[in-house]
Amino acid sequence: MAQQHLDPTDPTAGAVTGDALAGYLRAQATEFLRALRLHRETGGQAAGAEEPVDAARALRRSARRISASLHTFRPLLDPDWSEAMRPELAWVSGTLGLEHAYEAxxxxxxxxxxxxxxAVVLPAPAVDVPVAAGSRAAGAARAGTAAVGGTGGPAGATVTPERGNLTVGAAKAGALLERQLTLARTRAHSTALQALGSSRFHAVADRVAVLASEVPLTPAAPTTALHPLAAAAEERLTDAVTALPLVTAGHPYNAEALVHGLSPDPVPHPQDSPWHQVRLLLRLHRYAREVLHAGDAPLDARLLTAGKALNRHRDASEAAAAAAQAARTPRITPATAYALGVLHADQRHEVEAARFAFQQAWQKQTVPAP
Amino acid sequence: MAQQHLDPTDPTAGAVTGDALAGYLRAQATEFLRALRLHRETGGQAAGAEEPVDAARALRRSARRISASLHTFRPLLDPDWSEAMRPELAWVSGTLGLEHAYEAxxxxxxxxxxxxxxAVVLPAPAVDVPVAAGSRAAGAARAGTAAVGGTGGPAGATVTPERGNLTVGAAKAGALLERQLTLARTRAHSTALQALGSSRFHAVADRVAVLASEVPLTPAAPTTALHPLAAAAEERLTDAVTALPLVTAGHPYNAEALVHGLSPDPVPHPQDSPWHQVRLLLRLHRYAREVLHAGDAPLDARLLTAGKALNRHRDASEAAAAAAQAARTPRITPATAYALGVLHADQRHEVEAARFAFQQAWQKQTVPAP
Incomplete structure (x- = not known):
């Protein structure tokens, strides 16, 4: 399995060593610094709305890749440095990602x-995120969108639902979710801004600046092949996939995802965890492939589709939890609660649908890289 | 399509004429009278719980078949008699079926x-239907179970959920549904008892008694082939199936069934109607096959599976509507409403799953009859 993806017939595959890892880390560190510079130039201001979004995303993107490479190729790197670096990078990408997560x-x-x-949903500019009229939190979040980068994507790619044509229960549920998630987003925005200005972040940025020129490899690393460590990462992925209930997931409408829809212990659904874990392992495998191919790994449609299904699984799982959480708000009307119940079940079925999509993608034979 | 099922290569197929229809109708009328006698001997009393159930079912079963044959083979029967008879038979099977429908x-x-x-659900005797403690309506329904025949099936075949291990919202939702549906069932039970004692029913029984010995065929009917009329019934079925959104239904998790889950116009879902219609047409086709094969039609696994899927579709559709209806009860708690919302969505997904099952069954090639 692992052999297939890493393509042992490629005569250059065996030749990829720690040198390539150093090159990849330097490139990602440079990318991190570029994104940080861009962010500082444009961040905190409402003008030029596009760039801060891209900058924040690029920051998280490179932080994730550096962190993943430190994990997968740990034996080739200075262990003290590596162990100090990883949690800091996780903190950066986690903190910067939260605002966008709430918005999405x-x-x-x-x-x-x-x-x-x-109801009919019309496409509209992404910046026009619906906010509760007169809500200070929502206003702050809207003003702050341009600062850390919370918009969902390029203009026109997202849709703006209007609450006007919702039924009473659905409208109230929408308003409640908007209030709660906008508040959470505003807090995440503030936290991200604070983080970016903190000495902790400056220390991370300094370390990344060093990494851009000097990668702390072990003495043997430059001539050590990367292939076995990348293969091990893939094996962890395939092992975890094997442990998933894929037979059930491959039977449409198995009603598994909603089994604990009304259980007293609400969130998170324990049955989702192995899938979340596979999502992370898939990402590690994908980044390891990038390292082996010097950042230019051939597109693997199967990995891509499987990864998208797992992202959808995660998003639907968290959305379902948010709906269940909102239903616990004191003094809501029964109509609101009913709408939130329907919404929760709908998202849990999205979870089930995502598992089916993953199963379908995964069972396909690997398409040979061009 | 129609040709395949009716098997024109069968040399006896063309020879089946109005005589066979008369034989089938006489047999069904005799069955109706037998069931009625059995019901009168045992009905209204709590003892011998099994028989009234069977008797009520057999009554509905033969009433449906007589009515369907009158419809499909209308040109071969005295039109005045036929048109007077059908609504009365529909009234009998409809009135007798309602109690069981509410219970199911x-x-x-x-x-x-x-x-x-x-929660874990334990199998238990069917008679032990859960009732709200101290509820007079429930008590009446329970006492009445043996009279008209409202139990779900043979002992041990059904399961008895206990509310003890439900969460607060789910338990309250369960109690509410139990109250409302038990009341509806009790009313249906009373209506059925009244119907069975009415002069209207006696008139139907008298007509069926005449039918058991004397079928009012048209003069030409005894030598007229049944095949074209049966083929027309099958064509009505296949036409209706063709009009169904089967491409969508064949894509698992299409989320179509819940599209109006929160729409202001609640029940019934207009999108369900064509499927309900196909269910009825499938039944007409099945009974027409019985007539052609003198009540001994070879088993068609495809028809059977498709029919079961459509029954499930109807049941889930009505259950979803009942959950939505219960959520409109004044003064329920938000937790109850939330549970009913989850339940409604769950049953609408059952609707979607049933459509998928029908699509899968229908697309299979017809298995030649042994």
Whole structure:
């Protein structure tokens, strides 16, 4: 399995050593610094809305890749440095990613509410995120969108559901979710801004600046082949996939994802964890492939589709949890609670659908790289 | 398509004429009278719980078949008699079927609530239907079970969910549904008892008694082939199936069934109607096959599976509507409403799953009859 993906027939595969890892880490570190510079030049201001988004994304993107490479190729790197670096990078990408996650979650839930109401949803500019009228938190979040980069994507790619054509229960549920998730997003925004200005972040940036020129490889690393460590990462992935309930997932409408839909212990669903874990292992495998191919790994459609299914699984799982959480708000009306119940079940079925999609993608034979 | 099922290569197929229809109708009328006699001997009393169930079912079973044959082979029968008879038979099977329908709906919803709560459901005798403690309506329904025949099936075949291990919202939702559906069932039971004692029913029984010995065929009917009329019934079925959104239904997790889950216009879902219609046409086709084969039609696994999927579709559709209806009860708690919302969505996904099952069954090639 692992052999297939890493293509042992490629005569150059065996020749990829720690030198390539150093090159990859330097490139990612440079990318991190470039994104940071871009962010500092444009960040905190409402003008030039596109760039801070890209900058924040690029920051997270390179932080994730450096961190993943430190993990997969750990034996080739100075262990003290490596162990000190990884949690800091995880903190950076986690902190910067939260605002966007809340925004995407709200958008997903509002879109679902509209779909469930049989309402027409019109495409609209991404910046026009729906906010509760007069809500200070929402206003702050909107103003802050341009600072850390919370918008969902390029203009026109996202849709803006309007609450006007929702039924009473769905409209109230939408307003409640908007209030709660906008507040969470605003807090995440503040936290991200604070983090970017903290001495902790400056220390990370300094370390990354050093990494851009000097990678702390072990003495043997430059001539050590990367292939076995990359293969081990893939094996961890395939092992974890094997442990998933793929037979069940491959039977449509197995009703498995909603089994604990009304259980007293609400969130997170324990049955989701192995899938979340596979999502992370898939990412590690994907980045290891990048290292082996010097950042230019051939596109693997199967990995791509499987990864997208797992992202959708994660998003739907968290959206379902948010709906269940909102239903616990004191003094909501029964109509609101009913709509949130329908919404929760809908998202849990999205979870099930994502598992089916993953199973379908995974069972396909690997397409040979061009 | 129609040709395949009716098997024109069968040399006896062309020879089946109105005489066979008369034989089938006489046999069904005799069956109706036998069931009625059995019901009168045992009905209204709590003792011998099994027989009234069977008797009520057999009554409905033969009433449906007589009515269907009158419809499909209308040109071969005295039109005045036929047109007077059909609505009366529909009234009999409809009135007698309602009590069982409410009971089955409640059982389906309680089972779903347990599944959604992650609770274990133990099999138990069918007679032990859960009733709200101290509820007079429930008590009346329970006492009446043996009279018209409202139990779900043979002892041990059904399961008895207990509300003890449900969460607060799910338990309250279960109690609410139990109250409402038990009341509806009690009313249906009373209506059925009244119907069976009415002069209207006696008139139907008298007509069926005449039918058992004397079928009012047209003069030409005894030598007229049944095949073209049976083929027309099958064509109506295949036409209706062709009009169904089967491409969508064949894509698992298309999320179509819940599209109006929160729409202001609640029940019934208009999108379900064509499927309900196909269910009825499939039944007409099945009974027409019985007439052609003198009640001994070879088993068609495809028809059987497709029919079961459509029954499941109807049951889930009605259960979803009952959950939505219950959520409109004044003064329920938000937790109850939330559980009903999850339940509604769950049953709408059952609707979607049933459509998928039908699509899968239907697309299979017809298995030649042995």
């Amino acid at each position: 979650r709200l958008e997903r839930l509002l879109l679902a509410l509209h779909r469930l109401s049989g | 709906r409640l059982e389906r919803l309680l089972l779903a609530l347990h599944r959604l709560s992650g």
